Amino acid sequence: MTSYAQVQVGLERLPMGPWIYARLMDERGSHGAEDGAIVEVIDGAGRFCGHGLYNSSSDIRVRMLSRGRRSDLDRPREFLRRRIAAALRLRRRTLGLEEVTDAFRIVHAEGDDLSGLIVDKLGDALVCQYHALGFWRLREDVEAILRELLPGHLVLHRFARSARRGEGLDAAAELSEGDAADPRYVQEHEVRFLVHPGASHKTGWFCDQRDNRRRLAALARGRHVMDLCCHAGGFSIPAALAGARSVTAADLDEEPLGRAERAAAENRAEVAFHHADAFDVLRDTVDSKRRPGLLILDPHKLAKGKRDLEAAKVKYRDLNALGIAAAAPGGILATFSCSGALDLPAFAGVVFQAARRAEREVRLLETLGAGPDHPQRPDFGRSRYLKGLLLAVD
Secondary structure (H helix, E strand, O other): OOOOOEEEEOOOOOOOOOEEEHHHEEHHHOOOOOOOOEEEEEOOOOOEEEEEEEOOOOOEEEEEEEOOOHHHHOOHHHHHHHHHHHHHHHHHHHOOHHHOEOEEEEEEHHHHOOOOEEEEEEOOEEEEEEOOHHHHHOHHHHHHHHHHHOOOOEEEEEEOHHHHOOOOOOOOHHHOOOOOOOOEEEEEOOEEEEEOOOOOOOOOOOHHHHHHHHHHHOOOOOOEEEEEOOOOOOOHHHHHHOOOOEEEEEEOOHHHHHHHHHHHHHHOOOOEEEEOOHHHHHHHHHOOOOOOOEEEEOOOOOOOOHHHHHHHHHHHHHHHHHHHHHOOOOEEEEEEEOOOOOOHHHHHHHHHHHHHHHOOOEEEEEEEEOOOOOOOOOOOHHHOOOEEEEEEEO
16 A cells, blocks of 8 residues: 555535635645655645645645545556546547547646646647646656557646746756657548647647647638737648638748648638738728628737636637627637636626727627546646637627
């Protein structure tokens, strides 16, 4: 039987959700626990509540792994294998994702009860992205399990840059970059995309937008389409293949933009790509004779946390005001936010304020989110990080 250090919560009942914050801990009962270690979690009444990953340097003091029996973590690798295998089984058997794509999320951190661990399958590469020191320390176990479940795949490890400071690791030399692999094509429905595993944004590709790419492509036929913050052509290439009258796409990041151009040629899709800032493009478009009938705004994460939230709202408001003003009368705007700190009602409020500033009428047609390979916990709102609004612009 494996023995673990104990940490104590200063409450008689353990809070719901996968995170236990520092302010809730009774540090007097948390001696001897190493940062990144698996620990037993004890409540204020002295009762065993479960196991978690501990980090005294993080405001997220404990990331819960299990609220079950003490024996659950007797063999940590076997415990992880059961969890990862269950997550893979959901994608394969229940969702049938391998029938439509070879790029999808296998492990979605808290959504799969593995807080701090993300694993994306990008063709023959598996990109493990770590948001917690505890899972970084378990990366050899994670790799061994993935090689067993998905033999023949390349396994890459990266510690999320946005998480390093919060985990007390911003100065750690060994975490300066992480693994990356050469770009490769993946298949998503009828489209081939050129992804860069372990590089660029996130894990190298936005698996979460897969269903939204297909949804917006269905609206593109016969329309002038503009895809801003286009990354590697995720929205623009399917739109062109679906029969758009024209497609214009822009991004400030040259590396994914180059991959977008190569993928468009691979798919024989006509897209005019531009290395440009979305704000500049929209300002030029407002006074243009040809305005987009379908406009897509998908910026990078503007709010990394609650401290950035107000400044991010201003940027979202400014971007969407320009977007609404630039859309053709009778056009459609698809606008997204991937900032977990900004929930859907707040984002919608910002966009509707932007519409008033632009002096245009908008109607909400549909709310959009991440695909089902990004499952959400009902007791953890931040797992619903991606949100989108599909608007008719009068």
